[in-house]
Amino acid sequence: MMDEKLPEIRLTPIGTVRSEIREPTHRQAADAASEIVIDEALTASLDSLEEFSHIIVLYWIHKSRRPAPQKVHPRGNPQSALMGVFATRSPSRPNPIGKATVRLLARRGNILKVQGLDAIDGSPVLDIKPYIPGYDSVEDARAPAWMVKE
């Protein structure tokens, strides 16, 4: 039981993904190059980001299935046992926010060119953060075989 009502939160996207990925896919997007077009009014907020090799992109999975199921097959594989959706990276989740760590290839004004973003074309972008080794990475992390196996 929650001891207080959870308030509704409103977000305004800061930009949009431009990608050749047009449909949701379960394949890795490791080689895909995309652009993130940030609202021009926020261009100055990107200054110094180019000093980082990698960035974290939080985006809205706008084509996700709603409402989200409680259990899903990991990686969309029907052979896999059903798992709680929060134990997976399924795009169909209660708040469908995607989190991708991508290589920052270039920044030109309000446009970021990145590699490895698995967001589809048109995805609203919610936040951009620098990737910080040690803070965002874990040396001794353990994940079950059903998640890490190809």
Next chain:
Amino acid sequence: MMDEKLPEIRLTPIGTVRSEIREPTHRQAADAASEIVIDEALTASLDSLEEFSHIIVLYWIHKSRRPAPQKVHPRGNPQSALMGVFATRSPSRPNPIGKATVRLLARRGNILKVQGLDAIDGSPVLDIKPYIPGYDSVEDARAPAWMVKE
């Protein structure tokens, strides 16, 4: 110039942080133990999460300064040069979503006990994801000295 209007997005938090950290702080929270109380209606969505050693918590930085400044001093240190807010992890950002990677100590029903969460008490939780080594970590990432130095 954006070529389409960015739509407003509405989120309903999935839970709340219970922490001894009551005020925003710039110190690392590496040793802090916290609880994440998830909406009981979503308990089944957590199943199998306990197979992961670490999880990613997306939360709402509900005490952040609004509107966000375009430039901030990294780590809140006035001696540092001003940087674009997206080049920092400042809590005062256009969409103040915090992203923390934390150790999952235990799961009991709808309650997650975690270590290292820098969210303050009462923070609304937006999403829980498993941390996947290799997908969420980068081997060769580079960050500037002003960010990585203590």
